[in-house]
Amino acid sequence: MKISEIYNLNKSQAELDFIDIDITKDTPLFLDPFFLSKKNDNWSQDATLTLRSFFQIIIDKIRNGEEESAKELFEHLHEPNSTCLGLSKDTPQGNGVGKRDTDKIYSSLLRSRAIQTGLIQDIEDNILFVDNFGKDKLSDMTTNIITKHLISYTQDQCNLHNIPLTNSISGYFWNRDDDEWQSEYTDMLVIDELKILLVPKGIVSFSKAYVPIRYYRQYVLNFLQNENLRINSALVQRRKNGNRYITKKTIEEVYPYSKDFLRQFTQNHPEILEEFKRNTSVKSLHNNEITEINYRNIALTLIQRLNNIQPGSETASDFHNTIIGILELIFYPHLINPKKEREIHDGRKRIDLVFDNAASNGIFKRLSDNMNIPCGFIFVECKNYTKDIANPELDQLSGRFSTNRGKVGLLVCRNIENLDLFINRCKDTFNDGRGLIIPITDIDLINILSVFNERNHEPLERFLSDRVREITL
Template sequence: MEEKKSFLWFSQYFGIHQPQYKLPFVDFLLDGDVPLYLDSYAIAKDGSELAILCHQAIVSYFQALLEAVKSGNTIQIKNLIRGRLVEPKEIHLGVSKRAREGVGLGRVQEGQIIQAITKSNALTGGAILDIQELELHIDGLGPDKVSDLIANVIKNHLADFTQEVCDHYNVETRPCVVNLFWDADTLQWASKSYDLPVKGRDSYILIPKDFVRREQDTVNHRHFYDHYVLDFYVREKQTALDSLAAALKTPPTRVTKSSIKKDPPISSKKTDISNFIQKHPEVIGQYRQKLEQGPQPLDYAVVSGKAEIDDKLIQDTLKKLDKTPAGQNYATQYQDIVFELLTFIFDWCIQNLEKEYTVDQNRGRIDIIGDRYGEGFLKELCDRFNATSIPMECKNYNGKLGNNEFNQLADRLSPETGLLGFLFCRRIKKREDIIQHVSGRYMMHKKCIFVFDDQRLKSLVEMRHSQNYKGIEALLRKMLREVRYGSYES
């Protein structure tokens, strides 16, 4: 009898009643996969202790593979590759399991990949610097297979992460053997028992959100060909035509990518791309810089489909905001609402949000505090004001914010703790009063305070909901300008 498919999310089944934006891992349907891929550039960029361990394992494995190829050790190459290009059954990334049932990676295809790696001039010549770059050179290796390989290399560290998540959320686990991960100490495949969450005969290994990217954001030979190889030949031909036009004293001809595509100097086959990379290392260097910088922020719930559930929570919270009266009697409710919305709005650039954070040996409390992380304008802003953390105060007021309210937050700001803070209130009646407070403190003490009323808070929610991260950054830039120049726009 065929087992009935489950449409439960991992978080639901195991009693973790949190939306994706609050979870440190990629949530997934128990009988499905999320179309995201482990990415070595993303892992190296993360910088956490777990990421460092994973990066070390990936580098160790890649060095072992490189040495085997350079020495012509085909037995070792087979040992390193065979059976490792299939995603571990405990991990739910990539192509839907239902779509790939009974397909897998055949011995013939695997043998072809092993042979291609064995004979790769790019590997022996040093043109490949990262395991992710194998995708550019080796036929049969796409972002999915490279992700599968990385998963097998680091799944012991991912199992450790899973144990920590389960401990934090009180998820019941059972001892499970995790087979054949890469041991960076012995330089061999190893196996070990870990405490993992289990449903029936299935055990699960969780993936940190910051370790994955969409297929188009990983190393991808099609993207590299379209945006780097062809652009190179556009520039090359344009330079030649410009020189000819200057010599003949005729108007220059504009070269377009579409004209190059009609008769490309090289094809989009990986063999041609590999040869191009070896001849023009400066181009792959530009591509690596882009990969190291990373893509735009990612809404994991939209990719996985969980946004349908999470969006309702955000809409309900906005309704609570509208229904919550101003005034001291509802201060706690207002603080809770702001905290929930901030967790959603800034999930991509602020982490470790806490309420009622104690300071000064428990002599004071900050309503909300969070640590900045990642790239983008908020990082620039925090760097400018020496702020690794951002204190935030919530004032459930419709009326005037006075010196006491601004001083409470300003007193938390210093060169040691950081000079950036957020202040939340319900409605601003006299904007000139707000400007007088924030601009004055900036001019006198270089303390930067951003004031968000309900209107601006809702704008932030709407932009985050539509994944308009650039819009959020634009609003923060506008608010910085208001503080510096003493202006306030609606």
């Protein structure tokens, strides 16, 4: 049974920021530290710092001859059942790092001398060079190390969707401030005595990019193919027209795939590994890659739901909840990790929603890169008013901006009678240096949903770009 079903959220995967796991079985998705390191949102960067902290200490201890001390740090890299991600076919039980596995992995790590020689620099490099180490074990290690980040994320999502939490022991997580494993009592999501950690859908992958076989076939073999042609080795053949060639199959027969070969090759040609890292990219999964989804039906349902909500304070919660789903649908994967009513200024002010800006392209990237507007976070105010919004609502939102938090906000409301006048008010706010506020009404959302396609953000981009241009020019 899925989280959305257990708690009657009435939301599809496209309206949720987290993986809507079935707690009775594992979902074949993985936490990939290489992918995590490539993301530019605050949550991913913070989690990556924790991963690097842990692994750097492992590296330092092994290089300093403190092998037993390093091995002790592997003690808490157990099989995590809490995310329900991985390769198990039935009840989540992990296919990853158990006690025997940690011993084997650590022994392989030492035997390979990959750390001592500097071959392994990041935790994801283990998958390339350490024997008996695959994406499932790497994902498990990652989960254990960043457990604290996943707990905080789970708490935020449960608060967003009114899911009850239980005070319980957290399990071990790596504390990079103290350089040690710790645990604590905190609010946890507990279902049938099973502690559940929700995972952002924007950070999971099928782990098919940063893998040894791709490194071998697309980079190592390519290099060896070109190198043999350059030196005109005995492996080179000639076609009838005299052109020289050499097949990858020939190279593969002479240099068969193994992690031992990858270790030796990379020690001699570290620049090829750097090229592999530099050119390997991973994108957030589309919702329909995670589960079967009919976007048209979801969009039509959200339009109907929005139209059925009457303006006014009594239905403000319904409006707020519907807007969360709409914004999650249309802005993913550019805006992620929504949090509800985050307190700032010691609780004196509250923000309806705060999204992490994870955009690698599009309007939310251009605002920062081209217009120099701080927007690490995007703030959202939802107003289910029966009357028009005016200057007080603008001042309320702009008063929450700062250089560190960001100076871009979305003001979502039911209707604006005189949009030109309100755009001019937003323009005044922007020209005064108080931030960029983008108004979005019901009709705007309905127009966007009517043509929504997750693989084509052009209509949404056009709407936002036009509205930003109106305000800033």
